[in-house]
Amino acid sequence: MPRTRTPRRWRSTLAVALTVALVSTACSGAGGGSSGDDDTTLTVLMVGNPQMEDLAKVTAENFTKDTGITVRFTxxxxxxxxxxxxxxxxxxxxxxDVATIGAYEAPIWAQNGWLHELSSYADADAGYDKGDLLEPMVASLSGTDGKLYAAPFYGESSFLMYNKDLFAAKGLTMPERPTWQQVAGFAAQLDDKPAGVAGICLRGLPGWGELFAPLTTVVNTFGGTWFEKDWTPKVNAPEFTEATKFYVDLLRAHGQPGAPQAGFTECLNTFGQGKAAMWYDATVAAGTLEDPASSAVAGKVGYAYAPVNRTESSSWLWTWALAMPKTTKNAEAAWKFISWATGKEYEKLIGGSLGWPRVPAGKRQSTYQIPEYRQSAQSFADITLKSIQEADPVNPGAQPRPALGVQFVGIPEFADLGTKVSQEVSAAIAGQTTVDKALADGQRLAEGVAARHR
Incomplete structure (x- = not known):
């Protein structure tokens, strides 16, 4: 039956090893606040994904040139x-002064008093147009006081990407909304180890935001959950076990080489080089895959909704966002940078200079009204937006939950819990332990967490 629409308060997860230091100066002092002197320097910590790397590339010649504010990136x-x-x-x-955080951290850190609220800055910034931000992204980055504590740099959900040429060669047709059983069948037929092509690429790298981003959505749609409404832990329950064994077995049988060390970036490279027939992961990957300069499969990728089992949908909800720690001494300059990097004009800058598929989308309604972007993203724009709207952080599975989150549990302890269990599951993918043992250990850890919340 149709899903009930609920307020959304919440993704995924991306990585490239890179440290960048950009030091630039300019003599102009434009901008919306009182700061902007030539000697102002911002320190910015960001996650290493293609969109963030693009931000680092264009800052000196645009933001610094216009404001006189130097930016140093890590x-x-x-x-x-x-x-x-x-x-x-x-x-x-x-x-x-500015740091990348996500939908998991923002509400928790806001409650802890670690972040500047950004609503007052956004409301006072006439050019920012806070009302243009997608509601699920705003809700996921807001505190219990209703104020925004991080500005979305891009938003994402999850979907299944597949190589249309490989499917056509085998006479296979991908449904718009596949089941995981169908995906497993396709992987078996398309796995071609002699040719160096895996049936599917999935994350196996330990980390609550790496391995357990996709895996928790599989758990959800198989009817499992980390905790029931009353905080009863269900990590080794039959449904959680079935989903995890399915995921591990699929990777071991038809996944990419080196799966236990593969995260988002590794799968992006594998699939983008044509070495995997399918990949289930973040919708934001599409922009890179459709860029001929960085992808061997540009124009050859099909997109389907996140695979399901017992639920009608199973996509996650995430945003990588820019936040301002309370400790910054450059709040006005930090907001200038955040406003510029997450604003409408920045998207036009990236589209016009680096290519429209590389626009950090999924956060603003206006993005999907830009003709150039609509044209370049026609194969994935609509399914991305619909997947974001369908993701339900309140009721993502088959039973009520005690905390918000689709691919995570919105409590401080989950980062440690999810990471420790992911290490065990990754070891199972490597053949070093069993899923039953991994989840039995996870259940004991979850019981300790539950005891603090009952």
Whole structure:
């Protein structure tokens, strides 16, 4: 039956190893606030994905040139980023003026008083147009006081990507809304190890935001959950076990080589080189895959909704966003940067200079009204937007939940819990342990978490 529409308060997960330091100066002082002096320098910590790397590339010649504000970037893989930003913000280290966080961290850190609220800045910034931001993204980055605590740089859901040429060669047709059983059947038929083509690419890299981003959506649609409404842990329950065994067995039988070390970036490279027939992951990957300069499969990719089993949909909801730690001494300049990087004109800058598929989409309604973007993203724009709207962080599975989140549980302890269980499941993918043992260990950890919330 149709899903009930509910308020959304919440993705995924991306990584490339890179550290960038951009030091630039200019003599102009334009901008919307009182800051913007030539000697102002911002330190920005970002997750290492293609869209963030593009931001680092264009900042000096655009933002710094127009404002006189120097920006120094540190860009890290997702797991390293999470560790570093958490350590700095939680301890009030004050090393960064702006940091990348996501839909998981924003509400929790806002409640802890670690972040500047951004609603007052956005409301006072006539050119920002806060009302243009997609409601699910705003809700996922807001605190219990209703204020915005991070500005979405891009938004995403999840879907299944597939190589249309490989499907056509086998006479196979991908349904618009496939089941996981159908996906497994396709993977078996398309797996061609002698040719170096895997049937499917899936994340196996440990990390609550790596392996368990896609895997938790599989758990959800198989009828499982981390916790029931009363905080009863269900990590080794039959449904959670069935979903995890399905995922592990699929990877072991028809997945990419080196799966236990593969995260978003590794799968992006594998699929983008034509070495996998399918890939289930973040919708944001489509922009890179459709860029001929960085993808061997541009124009050859089909997109289907997130595979399901027992539920009608199973896509996740995520945004990588820019937040301002309370410790910054450059709040006005930091907002100038955030406003510029997450604003309408930035998307036009990227589209016009680097290519429209590379626009950091999924956060603004106006993005989907830009003719050039609509043309370049015609194969994935609508399904991305619909997947974002369908994602339900309140009721993502078959039973009521005690906390918000689709691919995570919106409590502080989940980062540690999810990461530890992911390490065990990754070991099962590598053949070093069994799923039953991994989830039995996970159940014991989850019981400790549950005891603190009952």
């Amino acid at each position: 860009i890290l893989p997702e797991n390293e980023l999470r560790d570093k930003v958490t350590q700095d913000v939680a301890t009030q280290g004050g090393q960064y």
